[in-house]
Amino acid sequence: MAFLDWLRARKNRDHDVKVVKVKEESIGIGEMAAGHPAGAAAAIKRMMDQKHGPTKILVVGDGAYSEKLSNYSLKMAQRLDCAIVALNVSEAPLQFTDEKREEEITLFYARAEKNIEKYLAQADAMGVHVVHIMEVGDQEKAISELSAKDPGIRYVLTEPEHHGEEGRVQIPVFDLACSRL
Numbered sequence: 001m002a003f004l005d006w007l008r009a010r011k012n013r014d015h016d017v018k019v020v021k022v023k024e025e026s027i028g029i030g031e032m033a034a035g036h037p038a039g040a041a042a043a044i045k046r047m048m049d050q051k052h053g054p055t056k057i058l059v060v061g062d063g064a065y066s067e068k069l070s071n072y073s074l075k076m077a078q079r080l081d082c083a084i085v086a087l088n089v090s091e092a093p094l095q096f097t098d099e100k101r102e103e104e105i106t107l108f109y110a111r112a113e114k115n116i117e118k119y120l121a122q123a124d125a126m127g128v129h130v131v132h133i134m135e136v137g138d139q140e141k142a143i144s145e146l147s148a149k150d151p152g153i154r155y156v157l158t159e160p161e162h163h164g165e166e167g168r169v170q171i172p173v174f175d176l177a178c179s180r181l
Contacts, residue, residue: 054082054083054152055080055082055083055152055154056082056083056084056085056150056152056153056154057073057076057077057080057082057083057084057085057153057154057155057156057157058084058085058087058143058146058147058153058155058156058157059073059084059085059086059087059157059158060087060088060089060139060142060143060156060157060158060159061086061087061088061089061158061159062088062089062090062092062139062159063088063090063108063111063112063115064088064111064112064115065086065115065119065159066159069157069158069159070118070119070122072157073157074119074122074123074126074128075126076155076157077123077126077128078126078127078128082154083128083129083130083131083152084123084128084129084130084131085130085131085133085146085150085153086116086119086130086131086132086133087133087134087135087142087143087146088108088112088115088116088132088133088134088135089134089135089136089137089138089139089142089143090108090136090139091136091137091138091139092104092108093105093107093108093136094136094137105136108134108136109134112134113134116132120132133146139158143156
C-alpha cells in the first residue's frame with residue numbers, strides 16, 4: 001500500500017498546479033445586432049489571430065523564477081509545442097523617489113537579466129523559444145496589456161504567492177477570458 005501511495009504521489013507531484021485554457025474570442029450578439037461593424041471586425045480579426053497564430057505561454061515573475069515554475073512552464077511549452085513570453089515585472093521600485101527609484105529600477109533590470117540567463121539556457125536545451133520582457137509597474141496591469149496585444153497568449157503562469165499545505169508550492173494560472181484584470 002505504501003508503494004502505491006509513493007507512486008501516486010510521484011505521478012501527481014504537480015497536481016496543485018491548475019492550468020486553465022483561455023477561451024477563444026467570439027463576436028458578441030450585441031455587436032452584431034447593434035450594427036457595430038468596427039467592433040465585429042476587430043473581434044473577427046482577434047478570433048482569426050487566436051485560431052491561426054502560434055500558441056504562447058506567459059510566464060510572470062518579479063525578476064527571478066522559482067525552480068518549480070521554470071520547470072513546469074518549460075515542460076508545458078515543450079509538450080504543447082509553443083513559445084514562452086517571459087515577463088519580469090515589479091512595482092517595488094516605484095515606492096521610492098528620485099535617485100533611489102532610478103537605482104532600484106536599474107537593480108531590478110540587472111537582476112532580471114542575470115536570472116533569465118539560466119532560464120534561457122534551459123529553454124534552449126529543451127528547444128523552446130522564449131521572448132523576454134521586463135517592466136516596472138503593476139503585475140496585473142502588465143499581464144492584461146500584454147495579453148491584449150498578443151492574442152496568441154493562451155496561458156498565464158505566475159509565481160506562487162504562498163506555500164500550501166505540506167510545503168507544496170501552488171502556481172496560480174489565470175484564465176484570461178474569465179479573470180478581471
